[in-house]
Amino acid sequence: MSEDYTIIRTKDLTKAYGSKVAVNHLNLSIKKGEIFGLLGPNGAGKTTTILMLLGLTEPTLGSAAIDRHDCTRDSLQVKRITGYLPDNVGFYGDMTGRENLRFTARLNGVPEKEIDGRIDQLLERVGMTYAGNQKTSTYSKGMRQRLGIADVLMKDPEVIIMDEPTLGLDPEGMREFLQLIKQLSVEDGRTVLVSSHQLYQIQQICDRVGIFVGGNLIASGKINELGKKIVSEGHYVLEIEVEPCDDRFLGFIGTLDGVKKVSKEGDRFIIESDRDLRKQITEFLGVNHYTLLHLRQKGGDLDEIYRVYFEQAEEEEAKHVKSGKEHGSRKKA
Ligand SMILES: Nc1ncnc2c1ncn2[C@@H]1O[C@H](COP(=O)(O)OP(=O)(O)OP(=O)(O)O)[C@@H](O)[C@H]1O
Secondary structure (H helix, E strand, C coil), X not given: CCCCCEEEEEEEEEEEECXXXXXXXXXXXXXXXXEEEEECCCCCCHHHHHHHHXXXXXXXXXXXXXXXXXXXXXXXXXXXXXXXXXXXXCCCCCCXXXXXXXXXXXXXXXXXXXXXXHHHHHHHHCCCHHHCCCEHHHCCHHHHHHHHHHHHHCCCCCEEEEECCCCCCCHXXXXXXXXXXXXXXXXXXXXXXXXXXXXXXXXHHCXXXXXXXXXXXXXXXXXXXXXXXXXXXXXXXXXXXXXXXXXXXXXXXXXCCCEXXXXXXXXXXXXXXXXXXXXXXXXXXXXXXXXXXXXXXXXXXXXXHHHHHHHHHHHHHHHHHHHHHHCCCCCCC
């Protein structure tokens, strides 16, 4: 199968709960071996999308397929090739890690004589050999998540779907866990769909991301491409710190064309504009004998991408609400 093979595809995938549209005409295509991040705040529709992909809830409209199997009609086939790590992995607390894995192995029909070998191998893979004989009720969140990966890998899935997997992990646990996710793609060639509202982690491991707000996918692509796109659309954010930090400097900023907003974070000014102002500002600083302590054009990082797209989505939403009111029509969710 070629690298370019689209293994997860949704076409106008839609789910409404009564009048609430949780997922609205979602068109996604995820390539084999990719790590794709589905990013969005709480209530964006990430879990609902995942449940539809797993055949656990039916779409109201549209369709989803994994490896060409329709997620609703052929959900058994889909489950055979897809591993799912829910946001809160459940294990039998009075059983050890090994016993829990044995249970999953039997459920998945792993031949009895292969089970112990598989368990050893998987515990080692996720760095949990030392805790295999401990009851899972004694595990930390990070340990449970790692055992969760071992559990998912027991059936050797082609595709792994994870719902908010990094929630509640401490920084060290997070780093290790992200590395583990990366390996699933880089070393094994598995496809990983990971939902999250935690931006930085995702930025580190995803090949592409989709930004999901209010049931709508408002942007998707490689993180650096999304960064370039927002800059090309005229969203610039400059972080600057100067000495002396006086009213004259602030006054000068106020005279520049294209400045949309100036705010202060600690000793730094954050200047939002519709154009690149670096040349004008540094010239002013040079001529007027200021010392430049810090200058950074933001824009390519995920926080900025998120902020810009969220603001756009909120503006669109506000427009819809306004025009809905003006026309006396009901707001379309
Ligand atoms: N069974 C349900 N009945 C009614 N509304 C629902 C149901 N499940 C989800 N919703 C609504 O659909 C929207 C999307 O929810 P969903 O759980 O998919 O979002 P999410 O992005 O996963 O957020 P979270 O991280 O908070 O779970 C929310 O407004 C939620 O209240």
